Amino acid sequence: xxxxxxxxxxxxxxxxxxxxxxxxxxxxxxxxxxxxxxxxxxxxxxxxxxxxxxxxxxxxxxxxxxxxxxxxxxxxxxxxxxxxxxxxxxxxxxxxxxxxxxxxxxxxxxxxxxxxxxxxxxxxxxxxxxxxxxxxxxxxxxxxxxxxxxxxxxxxxxxxxxxxxxxxxxxxxxxxxxxxxxxxxxxxxxxxxxxxxxxxxxxxxxxxxxxxxxxxxxxxxxxxxxxxxxxxxxxxxxxxxxxxxxxxxxxxxxxxxxxxxxxxxxxxxxxxxxxxxxxxxxxxxxxxxxxxxxxxxxxxxxxxxxxxxxxxxxxxxxxxxxxxxxxxxxxxxxxxxxxxxxxxxxxxxxxxxxxxxxxxxxxxxxxxxxxxxxxxxxx
Numbered sequence: 001x002x003x004x005x006x007x008x009x010x011x012x013x014x015x016x017x018x019x020x021x022x023x024x025x026x027x028x029x030x031x032x033x034x035x036x037x038x039x040x041x042x043x044x045x046x047x048x049x050x051x052x053x054x055x056x057x058x059x060x061x062x063x064x065x066x067x068x069x070x071x072x073x074x075x076x077x078x079x080x081x082x083x084x085x086x087x088x089x090x091x092x093x094x095x096x097x098x099x100x101x102x103x104x105x106x107x108x109x110x111x112x113x114x115x116x117x118x119x120x121x122x123x124x125x126x127x128x129x130x131x132x133x134x135x136x137x138x139x140x141x142x143x144x145x146x147x148x149x150x151x152x153x154x155x156x157x158x159x160x161x162x163x164x165x166x167x168x169x170x171x172x173x174x175x176x177x178x179x180x181x182x183x184x185x186x187x188x189x190x191x192x193x194x195x196x197x198x199x200x201x202x203x204x205x206x207x208x209x210x211x212x213x214x215x216x217x218x219x220x221x222x223x224x225x226x227x228x229x230x231x232x233x234x235x236x237x238x239x240x241x242x243x244x245x246x247x248x249x250x251x252x253x254x255x256x257x258x259x260x261x262x263x264x265x266x267x268x269x270x271x272x273x274x275x276x277x278x279x280x281x282x283x284x285x286x287x288x289x290x291x292x293x294x295x296x297x298x299x300x301x302x303x304x305x306x307x308x309x310x311x312x313x314x315x316x317x318x319x320x321x322x323x324x325x326x327x328x329x330x331x332x333x334x335x336x337x338x339x340x341x342x343x344x345x346x347x348x349x350x351x352x353x354x355x356x357x358x359x360x361x362x363x364x365x366x367x368x369x370x371x372x373x374x375x376x377x378x379x
Contacts, residue, residue, distance in 0.1 A: 001032050002058035009062055022066060029063035033071060037078045046089075046116040049082070053123035060130045072131065076142045079124055083149050086117045118161040121153070125165035132172045137180035143173060147187075154191045160200035167195055167206040175213045182221045189214065189225060196232035196254075204250040208236055209290075212257030215264055226261060226268040233258050237281060248286035255281045256290040259297050271308040276316055279309060282323045283333060291333040298323065299341050318361045321346070325369045328376060343376050350377065 008025055011017040017024065033056065040052045060067070060075070067075075093110045096102065128146070131139050152158070153166035170188045174181045192214075195207035211229050214222045222229075236242065236254040243251055258278050261269060282298060284291045301309045302320060310316055324342045327334045334342070350358065362370060 001036060002055050002062065005029060005032060005059055005062045025063065026066040029059060029066055030068075030071065033059055033063070033067070034074060037074055040078060041081065046086075046113070046120065050116065050119045050123055053082070053120065053127060057123060057127045057130055060127065060134070064134055067134075072135070072139070072142060075127070075131070076145065079127060080146065080149060082120060083124060086120050090114060090117055114159075118159060121162055121165050125169055128169050129172045132169075132176050137177045140173070140177060140180060151187070154195075160198070160203050163195060163198065164200070164203045164206045167192060167203065167210055171206060171210040171213055174210065174217060178217045179219075182218070185214065185218065185221050193225070193228060193232055197235055201247050201250050204236060204247075205253050208233060208250060208254040208257050212253065212260045215257060215260040219264075223265060223268055226265045230258065230261060230269065230274065233261075245286075251281075252284040252287040252290050252294075255284050256287075256294050259294050263297060275306070275308040276311060279316055279319055279323070283326045283330065285330055285333050288332045292335050292338070295323075295327050295334045295342075296338045299338050299345070302345055303341065317349075318364070321349070321361050322364060325365050325373055329369050329372045346373065347377055 005025070005028055008017070008028055012020060012022060012025060036052060036056050036059065040049060040056070043049050043052060056075070093113060097107065097110060128143075132143070150166050150169060153162045155163075170184065170192065173184060192207050192210045195203050196211065198204050198207065211233065215226075215229065233254045236250055237258070239247065239251075241247060255278065258274070258281075262271060262275055262278060279298070282294065284294055298309075298320070309320070324346060328339055328342055365373070
């Protein structure tokens with residue numbers, strides 16, 4: 001079904017739909033999506049439910065804001081039903097596990113079945129994320145209805161995957177709805193702050209990303225929480241194995257969130273301490289989306305000669321040049337535009353710094369970095 005809708009949209013976009021316009025795509029989605037919801041409602045097999053939810057989400061992404069309120073209502077109602085049925089099945093399995101004749105083989109089966117339920121919740125999270133991104137604040141009345149289904153997912157008795165999904169949904173709401181989402185901060189931010197130090201790296205990543213979003217868009221509502229947020233983020237960053245593969249995404253997102261606090265809440269922090277500590281964490285490279293944001297922010301700060309970043313007598317300049325070198329010779333961690341600005345900064349430094357000072361910084365770089373930078377600076 002998503003392929004059918006995608007083909008129709010592509011034909012309309014390319015002007016090959018024989019006079020048909022977006023109203024045709026709306027007719028198609030008005031026919032397909034309710035039929036899929038009806039089929040989902042009757043489907044007893046969990047694995048097929050997961051595939052159907054995935055297909056519905058793809059259809060929602062294609063139809064976008066062509067959906068009317070009635071269709072959104074039926075999607076939300078079906079989401080409630082899916083979540084209720086899934087929770088009920090998990091509860092029944094929990095009761096089975098407590099039975100006297102319960103054995104290890106059945107335990108393994110229950111574990112597999114519960115993992116399938118998590119995939120259902122994952123797809124529900126994707127659908128809600130799509131609806132929030134498409135309709136933004138106008139979706140919030142429906143989100144309010146769903147909150148009684150979502151808040152139990154934050155509980156310590158829930159799986160890490162359920163907690164991650166619940167946090168991701170709040171992250172989407174905070175990011176897409178901006179000021180309209182402030183009313184949820186009191187309810188959800190305490191959970192997000194606590195989840196920054198969750199034992200699951202995936203939960204930590206979702207939580208620290210959420211703090212970055214709230215730092216960027218939360219304004220005065222987030223300001224009273226800046227101190228605690230920095231403290232929680234610092235724990236993630238300072239973990240001895242923070243940069244190992246399983247923790248690296250959480251680390252990168254925590255570094256990005258600290259950068260956003262420096263950018264949007266400078267007056268609430270000791271920037272002469274926090275900014276050099278942030279600089280010391282750079283570059284980041286695992287989450288390439290956040291890496292591009294962070295390295296662009298660093299570039300902007302250097303361009304405006306941020307005194308807290310450069311330090312007394314430009315003492316942090318060697319570190320900044322080293323980060324530029326690693327970023328410019330790294331893989332997919334900087335946009336082309338930011339890279340161009342970094343090269344311009346390095347050219348200016350070539351002209352303004354004493355040759356001996358620049359030479360000593362240059363000598364700390366790897367030979368291949370020196371060669372690559374020389375090539376960029378001379379081109």
